[in-house]
Amino acid sequence: MASKERELRVKPINNGTVIDHIEAGQALNVLKILGIGGHTRHVVSVLMNVPSGAMGAKDVVKVEDRELEPEEVDTIALIAPRATINIIRNYEVVEKFRVAMPRNVIGIIRCGNPNCISNSNEPVSSRFVVESMDPVLLRCSYCEFVLDKNIADHLL
Amino acid sequence: MASKERELRVKPINNGTVIDHIEAGQALNVLKILGIGGHTRHVVSVLMNVPSGAMGAKDVVKVEDRELEPEEVDTIALIAPRATINIIRNYEVVEKFRVAMPRNVIGIIRCGNPNCISNSNEPVSSRFVVESMDPVLLRCSYCEFVLDKNIADHLL
Numbered sequence: 001m002a003s004k005e006r007e008l009r010v011k012p013i014n015n016g017t018v019i020d021h022i023e024a025g026q027a028l029n030v031l032k033i034l035g036i037g038g039h040t041r042h043v044v045s046v047l048m049n050v051p052s053g054a055m056g057a058k059d060v061v062k063v064e065d066r067e068l069e070p071e072e073v074d075t076i077a078l079i080a081p082r083a084t085i086n087i088i089r090n091y092e093v094v095e096k097f098r099v100a101m102p103r104n105v106i107g108i109i110r111c112g113n114p115n116c117i118s119n120s121n122e123p124v125s126s127r128f129v130v131e132s133m134d135p136v137l138l139r140c141s142y143c144e145f146v147l148d149k150n151i152a153d154h155l156l
Numbered sequence: 157m158a159s160k161e162r163e164l165r166v167k168p169i170n171n172g173t174v175i176d177h178i179e180a181g182q183a184l185n186v187l188k189i190l191g192i193g194g195h196t197r198h199v200v201s202v203l204m205n206v207p208s209g210a211m212g213a214k215d216v217v218k219v220e221d222r223e224l225e226p227e228e229v230d231t232i233a234l235i236a237p238r239a240t241i242n243i244i245r246n247y248e249v250v251e252k253f254r255v256a257m258p259r260n261v262i263g264i265i266r267c268g269n270p271n272c273i274s275n276s277n278e279p280v281s282s283r284f285v286v287e288s289m290d291p292v293l294l295r296c297s298y299c300e301f302v303l304d305k306n307i308a309d310h311l312l
Contacts, residue, residue: 025194028184038181038204038215046202048194059194 016042016064018086019073024049026080027059029152033075033108034061034068042066055082070097075108077101078136079152101133109138109154113145126156172198172220174242175229180205182236183215185308189231189264190217190224198222211238226253231264233257234292235308257289265294265310269301282312 022030027046031037036044043064052058059080067087076083077099087095107125111118118126118140128138128147138147147154178186183202187193192200199220208214215236223243232239233255243251263281267274274282274296284294284303294303303310 028187028194031184038184040204042204043206044202044204046200046204048196048198048200048202050199 012091013045013062013064013088014091015089016062016066016087017068018088019061019063019068019076020058020084020086021052021055021082022059022061022076022080023082024055024057024059026152027061029079029155030059030061030076030083032155033079034063034072036063070100071102074100074102075105077133078105078109078138079155081134081136101130101136103130104128104141105130105138108156109147109151110156111140111143111145112147112154113140113143116140116143116145118142168247169201169218169220169244170247171245172218172222172243173224174244175217175219175224175232176214176240176242177208177211177238178215178217178232178236179238180211180213180215182308183217185235185311186215186217186232186239188311189235190219190228192219226256227258230255230258231261233289234261234265234294235311237290237292257286257292259286260284260297261286261294264312265303265307266312267296267299267301268303268310269296269299272296272299272301274298 019030027048031046045062047060049057050060068085073085083099085097085099086093105128109126109128111126118124127141129141131137131139135148136151175186183204187202201218203216205213206216224241229241239255241253241255242249261284265282265284267282274280283297285297287293287295291304292307
């Protein structure tokens with residue numbers, strides 16, 4: 001049912017990466033994490049709220065002619081822990097993996113402590129250690145601030 | 157060629173609105189103008205950088221089961237003046253129109269003057285008069301500030 005519904009919306013891509021099983025509502029945040037803004041040079045398709053048997057509703061992102069590496073996509077786990085990555089070549093899925101929560105999250109999330117050095121004008125990237133995965137608990141490496149909810153609202 | 161390329165990516169929708177011929181790079185701004193965030197309840201498809209015969213590359217936004225009214229979409233003309241709106245019922249295009257630049261733009265664009273009352277904490281929506289369409293020239297109804305470039309960067 002899920003794949004049939006999706007088939008109605010977007011046909012397979014020739015080459016590239018399909019990020020499937022994104023929590024509904026998180027597709028635009030996934031683009032943000034991947035650094036895909038309006039002016040990407042790749043063809044990108046975004047599907048929001050597609051009916052999904054397993055998830056009720058889900059989002060899907062397809063990036064053509066770009067094969068995303070695990071280290072590029074793992075941070076997606078912060079906001080879409082069930083996301084699956086499919087690498088497509090010549091319409092075939094040649095590789096499939098789940099996102100795996102990274103141990104450190106660097107330069108992606110803003111620290112919730114306004115006095116943290118990573119929020120100052122210093123040339124310092126934000127840096128968190130992932131202390132727990134389910135539920136997500138991040139600790140700032142500079143000021144020890146703990147971030148454990150609304151992670152998506154803290155995307156830089 | 158253009159429709160063939162698109163056909164490769166997204167099949168027709170059953171009911172709803174297709175916004176076609178959006179300037180490449182502006183799809184996410186179109187969502188912003190329409191107030192479609194991550195948590196829309198409609199199924200939404202976004203295509204970025206689709207090859208287009210007439211435009212080189214274009215973006216497309218499809219909103220299922222929602223028929224957008226001209227007054228909802230006209231503000232899109234600010235950032236995508238060539239956009240066309242197709243209303244779909246039962247897989248047929250029942251209405252097709254171009255976006256038409258509105259005479260006033262209210263609550264969509266931030267005034268570039270930091271001292272403008274619309275940038276204060278007063279309960280005042282930003283308000284611009286469209287003085288010229290091509291190129292776009294907007295004048296703030298409160299402080300007369302003129303906005304004539306990078307309109308998309310001033311979206312609220």
